[in-house]
Amino acid sequence: MLFELRDTIPEVSPSWIEARDAFLAGHSRKAWALATNLRGGNALRLANDFILNVEIARASSAHRTYMALARGAMRAFPEDPIVRLYHARVLLTRGRYTEGLEFLLGCESTLGRSHRALWTTELANMYGAAGFDASCRKWLAAARNESGIDAPLALYTQSCACEGMQQWELAIELAAKCVAAAPDWTRARAYLANCLLARGRVEEAERELAEAVRRGHEEALVDMSRAMLAMSLGRFDEARQALEAVLRDWPQAEFLHWVRRTLCILLVELGDLEAARQLVAGHEQRYALPEIPEVASGSHSYLPLPLVAQNKNQCVPTSVAMAAFPQGYRLDPDVMFREMHGREGTPLWRMRSWAEEHGLSVIPIRLEKEAIVSILAHGVPLIGALEGPFNSHVDVICGYNDSLQTLYVRDPAHWAPAAWPWELGLARYAMHGGVYAVIDQGRTEVLAAANSVRAEHCAALLELSQAVAQGEIAKAEYAYTCIPDEVDAATLRDGYAVNVVISPLKFRERMRAISEDENAKLLPRFRALMSLGSDDARDLLDKLLETEKSQRLGVGMRRYLTLQKQMADGHWRQALASVERLLLSGGGISHFWELKSDILAELGDHEASRDALGKAIELEPLRISLREKALHQSAHRMTLAEYLEEFDSLLARDPDDKRLLWARADALMEGPDGREYERAALEASRWFPRAPAVYLGLLNWYQAQGRRDLTDAMLKLARERLPDVFGDSSEAVPQETSGATEGDDAKALPDDKDEFLKLLWAVNDARRPAAVQRVLDMQQSGQLHWYEAARLAACRLLIPDRPDMKTANPDAILPALPPGAAHWYARVLCDALTDHAPSLKIALDVNEWLDRVVPAIRSYPELWFQRVLLLEHGKQMERALDELRRLLELYPAYSSALYRMGIVKYRQEDFSSACRYLDQALEVNPGLMGAMDALVTIHETMGNRKEALRYVRMLRRKLPYSLNYLRDEVAAVAELESANAAEAILAEHAVDFPADRLA
DSSP states (O other), X not given: OOSTTOSSOOOOOGGGHHHHHHHHTTOHHHHHHHHHHHOSTTOOOSHHHHHHHHHHHHHTTXXXXXXXXXXXXXXXXXXXXXXXXXXXXXXXXXXXXXXXXXXHHHTTTTHHXXXXXXXXXXHHHHHHHHTOHHHHHHHHHHHTTSTTTTSHHHHHHHHHHHHHTTOHHHHHHHHXXXXXXXXXXXXXXXXXXXXXXXXXXXXXXXXXXXXXXXXXXXXXXXXXXXXXXXXXXXXXXXXXXHHHHHHHHOTTOTTHHHHHHHHHHHHHXXXXXXXXXXXXXXXXXXXXXXXXXXXXXXXXXXXXXXXXXXXXXXXXXXXXXXXXXXXXXXOOHHXXXXXXXXXXXXXXXXXXXXXXXXXXXXXXXXXXXXXHHHHHTXXXXXXXXXXXXXXXXXXXXXXXXXXXXXXXXXXXXXXXXEEEEHHHHHHTTGXXXXXXXXXXXXXXXXXXXXXXXXXXXXXXHHHHHHHHHHTOHHHHHHHHHTSOTTSTHHHHHHHHHBXXXXXXXXXXXXXXXHHHOTTSOHHHHHHHHHTSOHHHHHHHHHHHHHHSOHHHHOHHHHHHHHHHHHHHTTOHHHHHHHHHHHHHHOTTOHHHXXXXXXXXXHTTOHHHHHHHHHHHHHHSTTOHHHHHHHHHHTGGGSOHHHHHHHHHHHXXXXXXOTHHHHHHHHHHXXXXXXXXXXXXXXXXXXXXXXXXXXXHHHHHHHHHTTOHHHHHHHHHHHHHHOHHHHTTOSSSSOOOOOOOOTTSOTTOOOSSHHXXXXXXXXXXXXTHHHHHHHHHHHHHTTOSOHHHHHHHHHHHHHSXXXXXXXXXXXXXXXXXXXXXXXXXXXXXXXXXXXXXXXXXXXXXXXXXXXXXXXXXXXXOHHHHHHHHHHXXXXXXXXXXXXXXXXXXHHOTTOHHHHHHHHHHHHHXXXXXXXXXXXXXXXXXXXXXXXXXXXXXXXXXXXXXXXXXXXXXXXXXXXXXXXHHHHHHHHHHHHHHTOHHHHHHHHHHHGGXXXXXXXX
16 A cells, blocks of 8 residues: 555665565565565664565465564554555454444544545445445445545555445446556555456456556466466356466465466366375364375366356345356346345245246255256256355355365356355255256256256245245145155245244244254254244253364354354344454454344344444344334334334335335224224234234234124134144133142142243242242243343232232342343333232332442433332322423423323323323324224213214224224214214224124
């Protein structure tokens, strides 16, 4: 960034002048030799001495040396602007984006003032590399008019920022301007060539690399790019010479291990097995190669693919374009991505649908060497789907070599190929149970060959994913049965099928079985574990962390599992420290930011939680689940109409994500239109026929209207689809069991934790005292979650531990330091208390406890409202009213508080004020039944029968199957209007009610 531009002669210490001059003249290898001899002791005296050595090391691809020198420069000269830029670049190179962003933002008052254009563009580059595209664009726009923005270094950094966003054309344009402004900056020219290759502009890239050679400036990156370009194009003789030159000329380069392995494979491909043996003699295992035979022992193939690198989220369409290329297709991944309706990637079933519409067939191929070789022999590359801990990807198998038992693979994110040993290479695709051949539909003999080696489990997985996405339940059920439990693809199968083909209970059993299987592969086991709730995962996390060696788990995965354990245990401060460690090297992973948001919310830092969730959304702006979470976070600031409008906006953004139907139905249940809720819930049940929550919502809704007929019909359907959840109980809705009576064995406690905890509330169950004692023991040993501990405390405050105890002792029950986040613990406890009418003393004692443990209670409107209710239970009416007024001053759209104020005013016989507050509550939440009922009563009390009828009709709209509300409306209409009008209402709604009920 200073010497490598070769447009000035920067000052250095006298001892470094020869090395500087050699480097400026383009003799990088000589400069490296001189620098290696000089470094050490006190040879590096000036900041420029360090920078010269950094740039010589970079030109030589000695990256560890370059990064160590940059760190040393930062320690010695922390104020030097170029040193600071290199420090930021090192953090970027190491993937420590979070740390890099913090560092650069901390430089705003220094570097941001003295070198504004460089600071701003480097900040944009860091955001772009991390995946924060919106922030990257914002900082690029902010830099547009800065002085020096058209200087070579600023142009280069802008181009790198665009490359980070995979905006290749703009990156090329800026890099070309940079090279035009600094024609001897060889690194920038090599970078331009790589950007050109990412777009398949081979001739232009070759011209840039040739120009770099012509100018005589040595750069390892140029030589390596020329070698790999020749290999990618199938010019193996040229690639051999170039790779041999790299080994000879750049012995200090840290990619030599990879170069030697690649050259060995190339030599075998060329048939020069003797040269290959000499190259890696005795070190085959080190290079992940088998013993090289004396003569070629098998066939080989290499299919040249178009040199292109994917744009963001476009790995699937880019891979299809690459795979179809040898068959004569010239496809544009950008257009394909739009036509495939891609978002954060593209589902493979969409890939197949698109291909079939464009004259191509997609056939899953077995993960067997012979099967794959047979397809490659027809000139057809294969697309493999890869699953990672947190994401998915695809790449393209484009060849093989039998003599080395090696696969050739191209990642769509890069233009250069890689070679994998057969066994290891195929294992990468195991979770899908196959790879995919994209074949021209006119090549009937190839289609026949592909179908003869068809991967049935992989095909079934593809069918299942499509059927689930399109709501074809019968097809999904059949495809599910085609994938046995014991195959790797079953993990993905269950993930697609939950709530559609299998119940959450069945899914939980399957995930537990995989998680507990010590012989299972690590990735499916990890994925299964992460699919479980905290109760299930808790003991399994302990076991996995204890039994698996860190080498197998890896440091990152071990840290992640430790974080999950801390979250399951409610150790939020420890969890925050753990997630921040993960973000140091995983700042571009949205899931980590989402977890940080969740942890901060638990700790009560809502502003920071929203900020972290905003970063997750910026990394994955098309992921609707993140936006849904953000919507939930802000729900208490919105009216129901505003909330539903935002929900509909999310549905419009991704109408194919049917998971939103379920959540939307839940939101509509709170709304004013019961039939709209019913339609939404039934629609959700069509897409998710094995989702218990959908049926429970409708069952409770029908039952609340006194409609046993509708309840029984829905329960029958629920039992047909979910017998493992709804069973054969004669109850209309599954109810909690009352427990054992005095005559039962008090020691017969259930094993299931949920059933066990229910016993705490069973006052007449003889087993309750033993259950209380066991739960207290569990709490003492740390086996309870914080919310379970909160409910336990509420239960003990309401119900004495033993029958011989008259009252509870709040001082002994309420913790001075609640587990988990104090405000969440307090809210769960207060919710349980106010649902069961605590005594006056308990209410006042808990209120005093709230002062101690949640001093900032006004930051939590729900908990603050619970305090109001506690004060009412404690007969502190004036204080409760004062708190309610204060709450509404800060949260004027909080419907529960508005409703409560209306009730208070009604009790005070201030009917006008009561109506005003209750109407305001309905403006915020037009489905608030309590407010409707209260307004009916108030207007009838005041003699406003027509107004009362208006609210009766609102209740009828809210609960359209309620016979009581229908009778109320009919009676009021008969009195206020006419008998004919009343009969018309009965006739209109007769279809909704059994005839005998209307008689």
